[in-house]
Amino acid sequence: MSVPLVLDSTATLLAPAVLLDYQKEWIGIRAPLKVGEKSRRIGLTWAEAADNVLVAAAEKPAGGQTVYYLGYNQDMTVEYIQACAMWARAYNYAAEEIEEGIWPDSDPDKHIKTYTIGFPSGHRIVALTSRPSNLRGRQGVVVIDEAAFHQDLAELLKAALALLIWGGEVHVISTHDGTENAFNELINDIRAGKRKGALFRCPFREAVADGLYQRVCLRKGIEYREEEEAEWVQDVYDFYGDASEEELDCVPSQGGGAFLSMALVEQRSNRDVPVLRLAYPQGYEVQEERLRLAESLEWCEEHLLPLLKAIPLDVQSFYGMDFGRSGDLSVIWPLVKEQNLRKRTPFVVELRNVPFKQQFQIKCYILSRLPNFLKGADDARGNGSQLSEDTAIEFGFNRIERVMLTEGWYRDNMPLFKAALEDDTFYDIPADKDVVSDVRAFRVVKGVARIPEKRTNEKGEKSGPKRHGDAGIAAVLADYASRQDVEIFEFHRVPPSGSHDRTVQTGGGWRTNKGIW
Missing domain, CATH: 3.40.50.300 (P-loop containing nucleotide triphosphate hydrolases)
Known part of the structure; x- marks a missing residue:
């Protein structure tokens, strides 16, 4: 040729x-x-x-x-x-x-x-x-x-x-x-x-x-x-x-060290930010669905609802989620942007061995109650793609970013996440040993900060529940979601003459006299 x-x-x-x-x-x-x-x-x-x-x-x-x-x-x-x-x-x-x-x-x-x-x-x-x-x-x-x-x-x-x-x-x-x-x-x-x-x-x-x-x-x-x-x-x-x-290959050498220092992460941590952990035993998914849904709803009402009600109504809300089913954790990281544009973590949710439907149920419970929820970002690789798609169908594809965590994505977004921590515009990371370890799990691999393939566990032991930087990925996804362009739609419904049906916007969605959706 x-x-x-x-x-x-x-x-x-x-x-x-x-x-x-x-x-x-x-x-x-x-x-x-x-x-x-x-x-x-x-x-x-x-x-x-x-x-x-x-x-x-x-x-x-x-x-x-x-x-x-x-x-x-x-x-x-x-x-x-x-x-x-x-x-x-x-x-x-x-x-x-x-x-x-x-x-x-x-x-x-x-x-x-x-x-x-x-x-x-x-x-x-x-x-x-x-x-x-x-x-x-x-x-x-x-x-x-x-x-x-x-x-x-x-x-x-x-x-x-x-x-x-x-x-x-x-x-x-x-x-x-x-x-x-x-x-x-x-x-x-x-x-x-x-x-x-x-x-x-x-x-x-x-x-x-x-x-x-x-x-x-x-x-x-x-x-x-x-x-x-x-x-x-x-x-x-x-x-x-x-x-x-x-x-x-444009890959700077001499990497391999921690991308975020312990001092930086600890400066942005807060002992008052709770980490809610829900773990179900092996075989839980074979129980009747109505029982599983009832138990998960009861857990949400007891643990999540008080925290969601405590979030001020004048903030904008975002989230990031790293998905896991049996091996890794699923972590949902809500993030609220305040009037001064600083982004605060109200709480973090960790789910271990929670069936797909219950994960969707818990996720929807949170998102429908976050005040002025604008944008979310999901790890859409593997089985996470299904959960992310279901979430996008429920809350709108314009609001749910389905992210493929490629080397290019890490290259573009990890410096922005680090800058947010250094500038103190991303703060209130839970002062929790496992969450902090996950946030610090990013390593410079081939010149790009990312989570290495090797997994760890909570206790540093050879056996026990494994972690794979799950909370760290969720945090980065939440920060990413908060930086995306947002389409905001508003409307005021004019009821027919003589009708008592009315519609108002609430922090948890649109409330009508027929309920919340």
Whole structure:
């Protein structure tokens, strides 16, 4: 199979598209701060150079600006400036030859070597081999390449982001260099909403899917064969060996520690928040359904109703639920958002070996009485999908989020949950040993905070009831639900003339003179 070519309207064969889809996607992101985590050797810097030349060559009214490129060594800096010169020739732009120069550094004994291309627009592309102290006060686009490997990325970002005040841009590109690196922290800050910015991610296999190997064949002048692509990819992974996850798959190394510290979780805990636990014996599901329903309703009336009545009526309510039937727990985590937008836990419910119908019964009992219930999120994997679907049918698919807990979902939402704890906007976690252990059960696996496969039990013993971070997952789902867009529908029923039937909104649903639903 040969490299696909493009046909114009007259069916004339044209050259392949110059940029691959992921390169176009990166260039297409227009944001004051954009951050790209990438695999090695996929040509993202080359695509960045293509965009930089267009920006530097444009007049100021057309959005033109000077571009400052910062690589962490001289070789990559020279490679970048040569790519810019190539693009200028390809665009047929008038441009000066590459000019080598020297910038003074704050240290009088040191100087900074520069490479510059000037354009008739008056703007330039200036490539630097190290961090310049005099970047402060300048204006334009700053490109920080292989950011994770700069000596002091935090200080460099501080200086670069100052350019945003005057309409500049900061583009940060890098492979990873560990979870504790400032580059990975920047990405997590953006995911957590602590810093505004646009994120881009391209692992090696995604680049291959977009035609990277075909482009390699084109550059080498060899015919592309689909059957050889998998072998080539495997050779690349074999070359990087144990480092392939970080170098190729955008997974920062040196992870594995607890995602949330004990100090942080304990600061957000409250001894007055109850944990209600209901466990039925093995074989309970074979009892008559009417007896099971009656017993569960009695438990709800005795234990749940007083807590639900104690919740103020002027809050907004949400919940998260992690499902389990025989092996793991089911945990329902209600969450109420107060006037000041802080999110408080009124109580937590743990269900062990509770049949499906009773779980649905207890769940509906809670949701129908939560004041101003707006949104919920369920673990919809496996058997949890059925319970989540039943809940969505009962309370509306627009209010029940059915979540598949994938690596991507954890990557996007765990930083936001951690930020909520750090900012004290998520609080009143039950000061319960097992619940706190579940919340702290998240571990950094392949650069993403998630619950590991290994299960634990309450007592730390080899036998006994098992736990699998169930309460922690429910807490994260509740926080996720509280951040989703909500559709609010209200109506006022006008009864027929002479009718005594009336409808009013209550904290537990819509109450009519015919009952509550």
